[in-house]
Amino acid sequence: MRRPLVAGNWKMHGSRESVAQLVQGLLSEQVGEGNVDCAVFPVAIHLSSVLAQVAGSKLSVGAQVCAAQSGQGAFTGEVAAEQLQDLGCKAVLVGHSERRQLFAETDALVAGKFAAALRAGLTPVLCVGESLAEREAQQTEAIVLQQLRAVIELCGAEALRQAVVAYEPVWAIGTGLTATPEQAQAVHKVIRDEIAVHGSEIAAQVRIVYGGSVKAANAAELFAMPDIDGGLVGGASLDAKEFAAICRAAEQ
Ligand SMILES: O=C[C@H](O)COP(=O)(O)O
Numbered sequence: 250m251r252r253p254l255v256a257g258n259w260k261m262h263g264s265r266e267s268v269a270q271l272v273q274g275l276l277s278e279q280v281g282e283g284n285v286d287c288a289v290f291p292v293a294i295h296l297s298s299v300l301a302q303v304a305g306s307k308l309s310v311g312a313q314v315c316a317a318q319s320g321q322g323a324f325t326g327e328v329a330a331e332q333l334q335d336l337g338c339k340a341v342l343v344g345h346s347e348r349r350q351l352f353a354e355t356d357a358l359v360a361g362k363f364a365a366a367l368r369a370g371l372t373p374v375l376c377v378g379e380s381l382a383e384r385e386a387q388q389t390e391a392i393v394l395q396q397l398r399a400v401i402e403l404c405g406a407e408a409l410r411q412a413v414v415a416y417e418p419v420w421a422i423g424t425g426l427t428a429t430p431e432q433a434q435a436v437h438k439v440i441r442d443e444i445a446v447h448g449s450e451i452a453a454q455v456r457i458v459y460g461g462s463v464k465a466a467n468a469a470e471l472f473a474m475p476d477i478d479g480g481l482v483g484g485a486s487l488d489a490k491e492f493a494a495i496c497r498a499a500e501q
Pocket of ligand 1: 258345417421422423424425460461462463481482483484485
């Protein structure tokens with residue numbers, strides 16, 4: 250039985266004050282104290298304060314991005330996975346579609362970042378997903394598998410034991426258009442079946458979460474699907490009560 254994970258990707262949102270209020274709200278709602286793993290992914294400059302604020306709770310903290318380069322070096326503007334781990338982060342998003350589309354992150358670079366996260370002992374949350382044009386061209390499966398295989402080729406399928414996969418159809422991100430539970434389940438199954446080619450035990454263990462306009466109103470029906478193990482939540486994670494309700498939906 251896979252333990253659900255609900256993660257909040259705060260993207261480029263928040264001031265010191267609003268972030269502190271949001272975390273206080275999550276702690277008041279006892280997010281993370283139930284039967285579900287809960288994590289938040291603040292913008293990098295707020296990681297330290299959020300980590301300090303959640304200390305002693307079961308809410309974990311991850312970063313939105315890391316460098317593909319390990320250790321330390323002359324890489325202006327980058328943050329190494331080791332530095333995130335040293336700070337207290339447990340996980341890092343890799344390959345979010347906004348990184349792929351707006352910052353030209355290729356499958357190869359994403360795989361490099363995935364490997365760097367693993368070397369540092371972080372849980373990489375590998376985001377995969379197709380655009381609307383790709384879905385309309387019946388390319389969903391091909392795109393998602395291409396993104397997944399780039400990581401398996403570099404790191405090996407065993408590496409997925411330490412990872413989470415997030416299926417995020419690009420057309421559902423921030424649009425209010427959620428994939429139906431059946432649409433999401435179909436792609437999650439494609440992902441799990443592909444992993445099973447390398448080992449059924451790995452496939453049975455890997456958590457595959459769904460992202461794309463998840464909210465309290467639609468979370469339970471998505472999380473009820475057999476291959477959906479929780480959610481990666483954007484906009485709705487900026488509201489403590491809404492995010493807490495999504496986390497509770499994963500407990501059902
Ligand atoms: O990482 C989160 C996803 O991009 C989903 O964002 P959203 O819930 O605002 O659609």
